[in-house]
Each structure stands twice: as C-alpha cells, then as structure tokens.
Amino acid sequence: MESYPMAVVTAPGKVEFVKRTLPPMGDHDVLLRVKACSICGGDIHLYKGKHPLAPLPMAIGHEISGEITRAGRAVSKVSVGDRVAVEPVIICGRCHFCLRGEYHLCQDIRYQYSAGQGGFTPYFVASENWVHRLPDSVGYEEGALLEPLAVAVHAARRAELGLGQSTAIFGAGGIGLFLLQVARAAGSSPVLVVDLLAHRLKTALALGATAAINAAQEDPVERILKETGGLGADRSFEAVGVEKTLHQCAQSLKKGGICGLIGLFEEANQVHFPINLFVQKEIQIRGCRGYCWDFQVALDLVKAGAVKLNPLISHRLPLADLPKAFEILLDPKAQAGKVVIQI
Secondary structure: OOOEEEEEEEEOOEEEEEEEOOOOOOOOEEEEEEEEEEOOHHHHHHHHOOOOOOOOOEEOOOEEEEEEEEEOOOOOOOOOOOEEEEOOEEOOOOOHHHHOOOHHHOOOOEEHHHHOOOOOOOEEEEEHHHEEEOOOOOOHHHHHOHHHHHHHHHHHHHOOOOOOOOEEEEOOOHHHHHHHHHHHHOOOOOEEEEEOOHHHHHHHHHOOOOEEEEOOOOOHHHHHHHHOOOOOEEEEEEOOOOHHHHHHHHHOEEEEEEEEEOOOOOOHHHOOOOHHHHHHOOOEEEEOOOOOOOHHHHHHHHHOOOOOOHHHEEEEEEHHHHHHHHHHHOOHHHOOOEEEEEO
C-alpha cells in the first residue's frame, strides 16, 4: 500500500482525513486491518478542543478491533488471521512503575493516538503484547468496546468494589453503563445510576440498575440516601467530569466509603473540591486511570455473559461519515449511545 487515510482533529469541530504511510514495523509488531473503532468521550473532548492533555492537531480513535494481516518475524503470541482488540498504550518498560507491573502509571506512557497513530483508519500497527485475541463469540464491534469496558473494570478494582456493597454511579455514558454491569457481576447491591438523559437511564434499567435517577427531576443525593437507608452508598463513581457531580458523589457516599474518579474534567483547574466533607466523613477519593491487566478480565466477563456490549451501540457509520458521527454525539435529540465506525 502506498498511503491510506487517517482521521485527525485539526481544529475544534474539524475532522480531516490525512494521508499516511505505513509506519516501520518491529520484529514484535503486527499489522491490523482495522474493522471497527468506537468513539470515546476522550475523542469528544478532542473534537471540541477541550482535552486537557491532548493539544490539537491530534489523531483520534483508540477503541479498536481488527484482523492481523502481517506479523513481525519474532511474533509468537498471535498469528496472521487472528481477530484482536487493541490495548492502545506505549510504555517504556523500564521505569519504577513499569517494573512494579503498574504500567498504566509509566513515567513515559503514551497512547497510540498521541504518538501519531489513530484508530479511525484502515491500517494500524501494534505490538503483539498489546493485542488481545477475540473468541468467535465476540464480533469486531464488541471487540472495539473492550477498551472502555477495561476502564470500568479498573475503576471497580481501584474502588475495591465487592459483594453486597451499595454503589452509586454518576454518569450513564459508556463507562458508566459498563461499570453498572461490572458492579452487578461483582455482587454489588443496590446499584444506583444517575444521569440527566432519559434514554440513558432507560438503558441502565435494562442492564440491571436497581434504580435510575434523573437528576433533572429529583435530587440524586436525597434519592441515594433513601435507597440506602440514610447511610449513603458504600461506593460512588464520578463518570461525568463535572464539579457538581463530584460534590454529589461525596454527599451521597457513606462514611468511610470510597469515591472512584473516572471522568475527565475539561476545566480541571477551576474545580472546587469538597475537601472538608472528605475529612468529616473519612471518605476516600481514588483516581482511576485507564487500565492495568484489566483487558483479560473484561473479555472474560463478556465471554461469561456477565456484561453485554451490543445494547450500548446506538449508531453504526462508515469511516467517511466520522464527522457526521460527532455531530450525532453532540446532538441531544439524537439520543446517541456508543457510536461505532465500521471500517
């Protein structure tokens, strides 16, 4: 191949397809023919020009699945023809955190898109160490959603979510709805989901939420306290990235509880933090960054039927319609869930 298109956000609200040539492949690299790439909340931040960690122009797309069409001469873990999902990280493998197995905290961590290789493209090069073979029961669209599911798995682990714990999830986007299912699989009860959009809350109920709370119609803190006998939730998760929901997470949390912080705050430097509440209630806040040894757990949950991926997909579009996909996601009337680009 001489060249192929790759999507890049060149300015706020502007996606362009740039011509790209295949990057050099190492001995342990594989070449994927990309089949599906779903749009992440981080991609939306990028599209709006408000991603705090990714200045424009920037390649986009990291929720990727595809078929291996070429393998480096030293590749031994996967084979040509394998269907895989991509864990889109680049680490040094030598720093303090990598040597401890905490590769998500690598001092030189990068993601493929920030290194110039986005997933909204026909071809993608990855190390064999960062692809995960898909069973026949998991399609390409589902495979693309393993990446955000792994984020939810990691958040549940960080918050030590377990059997019988009450859980409040603020935000019923993709991560929140995956986290709902992970919480149910872990034996958490009740699982309470908060959002402003009725169609998201309807999906939450269909996926097993004990209660779906519309914050536009009632006070979510009061409702969570009511559902937990006045004690508050053992665990709460902020999956929105908004100051108001951060405060609600703390207010609705049980004394001694843990709040998992997942959402990306566009105005992070201007967030007022309810620090006294954390002291008075002796509650903890734990940042939840990406994933670390969580992809296989995510895949196992899907194979076991504990997590459903397809119900979250609302739109499927071809690569050429990627700009339209962002318009759909930013239009409240579209009632979009996960949007998957078929490539």
